[in-house]
Amino acid sequence: MKATAACVVTLSVALLASIGVLVALPVLALGAPTSTAPVAASIPIGGYALPLPANFLSTAAVQRHHHDYPALDIPVPVGTAAFAVAAGTIIAAGDDGARCGGTVILVDRRSNRFVYCHASQVLVEPGQRVDVGELILLTGGRRGAAGAGDSTGPHLHFGVFVAGTARCPQSLLLAWLAGVALDPEAAAATGCT
Numbered sequence: 001m002k003a004t005a006a007c008v009v010t011l012s013v014a015l016l017a018s019i020g021v022l023v024a025l026p027v028l029a030l031g032a033p034t035s036t037a038p039v040a041a042s043i044p045i046g047g048y049a050l051p052l053p054a055n056f057l058s059t060a061a062v063q064r065h066h067h068d069y070p071a072l073d074i075p076v077p078v079g080t081a082a083f084a085v086a087a088g089t090i091i092a093a094g095d096d097g098a099r100c101g102g103t104v105i106l107v108d109r110r111s112n113r114f115v116y117c118h119a120s121q122v123l124v125e126p127g128q129r130v131d132v133g134e135l136i137l138l139t140g141g142r143r144g145a146a147g148a149g150d151s152t153g154p155h156l157h158f159g160v161f162v163a164g165t166a167r168c169p170q171s172l173l174l175a176w177l178a179g180v181a182l183d184p185e186a187a188a189a190t191g192c193t
């Protein structure tokens with residue numbers, strides 16, 4: 001949990017460079033400096049990929065209960081790479097000017113929705129198609145910073161919706177961390193608040 005964002009990027013780039021997977025993406029900033037630094041993709045588990053580098057996804061971190069509705073707040077340093085958990089289409093991207101702040105909403109081929117909040121930088125646009133594991137945003141959440149929304153500290157808010165109903169990302173991430181490509185439809189709808 002003490003790793004800096006810079007360390008994470010360095011480790012990820014080194015890991016992915018070792019297997020020849022590197023992409024360079026322009027950065028659409030939310031009031032932050034732009035960057036074209038190379039970034040690493042998240043390695044898929046079946047049709048899914050972890051939303052953050054695995055070193056931030058301890059069993060304890062992914063089992064945290066959310067403060068109100070089913071969702072998951074994962075503490076990570078500002079600037080941590082976040083990834084598309086499935087291939088699909090971006091239906092919202094940018095600062096919502098409200099609670100979520102820097103927002104990315106992804107819809108997969110099964111019509112399930114994945115919501116990411118508090119991004120310091122959103123790296124995709126509405127209508128854009130993304131591959132599983134693709135870098136889509138840099139995390140934020142420091143109180144008062146651009147894109148933080150109502151967040152009071154650095155973290156990624158991650159939500160999963162099946163037919164408009166919130167599911168517990170905790171059960172999905174536990175499965176994916178174990179190498180099981182559990183579908184959102186099989187995720188618990190209660191027990192994580």
Ligand SMILES: [Zn+2]
Nearest residue numbers: 071072073157
């Ligand atoms: Zn939250």
